Amino acid sequence: MDDLLAGFAAAFRLIVTLDAELIEITLLSLRVTLTAVAIACLIGLPLGAWLAVRRFRFRRTVIATLNALIGLPPVVVGLVVYLMLSRSGPFGVLDLLFTPTAMIVAQVVIVTPLVASIAHQAMRELWAEYHDLLISMGASRWQRMATLILDGRRALLTAALAGFGRAIGEVGAIMIVGGNIDGATRVLTTAIALETGRGDFALALGLGIVLIALALIVSGASHWAMRTERHGRW
Amino acid sequence: MILALLLMLLTTLPASAETLRMAVTTSFDASGLADILLPEIAAETGIDVQLLVVGTGQALRLGEAGDVDAVLVHSRAAEESFVAQGHATHRREIMYNDFVLIGPVSDPAEIADAPDAATALARIAAAGTPFVSRGDDSGTHKAELRLWNAAELSPEGGWYRPVGAGMGAALNTAVAMGAYVLSDRATWLNFGNRDDMTILFEGDPALFNQYAYLPVAPDRHPHVPHDRALRLEDWLTGPRGQALIDGYTIAGERLFTANATPREARP
Numbered sequence: 054m055d056d057l058l059a060g061f062a063a064a065f066r067l068i069v070t071l072d073a074e075l076i077e078i079t080l081l082s083l084r085v086t087l088t089a090v091a092i093a094c095l096i097g098l099p100l101g102a103w104l105a106v107r108r109f110r111f112r113r114t115v116i117a118t119l120n121a122l123i124g125l126p127p128v129v130v131g132l133v134v135y136l137m138l139s140r141s142g143p144f145g146v147l148d149l150l151f152t153p154t155a156m157i158v159a160q161v162v163i164v165t166p167l168v169a170s171i172a173h174q175a176m177r178e179l180w181a182e183y184h185d186l187l188i189s190m191g192a193s194r195w196q197r198m199a200t201l202i203l204d205g206r207r208a209l210l211t212a213a214l215a216g217f218g219r220a221i222g223e224v225g226a227i228m229i230v231g232g233n234i235d236g237a238t239r240v241l242t243t244a245i246a247l248e249t250g251r252g253d254f255a256l257a258l259g260l261g262i263v264l265i266a267l268a269l270i271v272s273g274a275s276h277w278a279m280r281t282e283r284h285g286r287w
Numbered sequence: 288m289i290l291a292l293l294l295m296l297l298t299t300l301p302a303s304a305e306t307l308r309m310a311v312t313t314s315f316d317a318s319g320l321a322d323i324l325l326p327e328i329a330a331e332t333g334i335d336v337q338l339l340v341v342g343t344g345q346a347l348r349l350g351e352a353g354d355v356d357a358v359l360v361h362s363r364a365a366e367e368s369f370v371a372q373g374h375a376t377h378r379r380e381i382m383y384n385d386f387v388l389i390g391p392v393s394d395p396a397e398i399a400d401a402p403d404a405a406t407a408l409a410r411i412a413a414a415g416t417p418f419v420s421r422g423d424d425s426g427t428h429k430a431e432l433r434l435w436n437a438a439e440l441s442p443e444g445g446w447y448r449p450v451g452a453g454m455g456a457a458l459n460t461a462v463a464m465g466a467y468v469l470s471d472r473a474t475w476l477n478f479g480n481r482d483d484m485t486i487l488f489e490g491d492p493a494l495f496n497q498y499a500y501l502p503v504a505p506d507r508h509p510h511v512p513h514d515r516a517l518r519l520e521d522w523l524t525g526p527r528g529q530a531l532i533d534g535y536t537i538a539g540e541r542l543f544t545a546n547a548t549p550r551e552a553r554p
Contacts, residue, residue: 140354141353141354151337232339235325235338236335236337250313250454251317252480
């Protein structure tokens, strides 16, 4: 109980004093995760829509695989990305290991299946509703996908936010490919792991509270930007 | 406004001119010594040292792959074979500290008055009290295995608990279980969550813990900044670096003793 109270006190202290290091690692957390989620959405949303409007032979296999990939263990993703980007690996010459870019790559791999899967679920229902209309209007496949994405944007926001939630709290993969280097690749989650290892539970918990607050702010801000969940609208 | 914010988030911060990646053991960082040395290194040599804090086993693997430019670890046999295999140009001793046996204040296995470390471990095994092992192929784990070997015991059974984690996580586990654990002194002194655990056994020469610096061989990995790695070595073994290492104390206790071998010894 004392540790919990000390955690809240530490979080409060970090925030009111605008601790320079806290701001740095928070901004890096945001930068890595927002970039990864943006890329994952660019891949996952059209993929989800495409899977909804297109019928092809291995469609069920692709969807089942996608759903299974949601459970991909981040540590394994981290290890594979590490082996790819290592100087001894195929992409070693790019010198990306232990950089924020490497962390973004790992998070894109982790988040894309989740975004695509949720997007597909939402698009599928919308497609059942719009099917006859769009077909009778003679819309092309691209127009159908664009309509679904545009009209399903609130559900797609949920997909993006789920991706954000998975990425912002992720530690296993970015620890391996980022290396938790102070001032270069340290983010909120790896800092929490570090402070826990040092036995400084108060600071670790304080950082955890900052992380949760950050997730709340991002979620709230995106709902505000998309004008969802407002009074009188459903 | 949102766009500007996104752009700010997405643009990469400019990397400083001279960086050097060094894989170090968890004890070097967890002891707090890194926080003292790194700013001084940056100020005096202009090198921005980026630390990768891992176990000795993983640190050597990173050096082998060329993913770091230098390695600072503590496991002599592994280091010497690392140099022999050509992964590093040489091995340079920097400093030492020692391992201590941590356990509950009540000391159920009565190791506090043991004549040597091997006997202390034998008493823990005989009493069957929980013992937390790093179990992660780190320098500390290897030192622990050497001690069991010296005691002519192969630790196994429900009381022996390898956690496969870093020093801090192993200490947290030991505290939670009221178990004995082998730790380097520096990490323990800097550890925040001690509860009713304390140093029960120390001072045996077998607990001596030497740290050495290994610059990754540029003929294996032409991209490593070898001259920068040598400049860092010169600083660490020079008067300023050695004095700072000796001068680092926590609660009046000195954590590391600098013992760099003379420069001429470098091949």
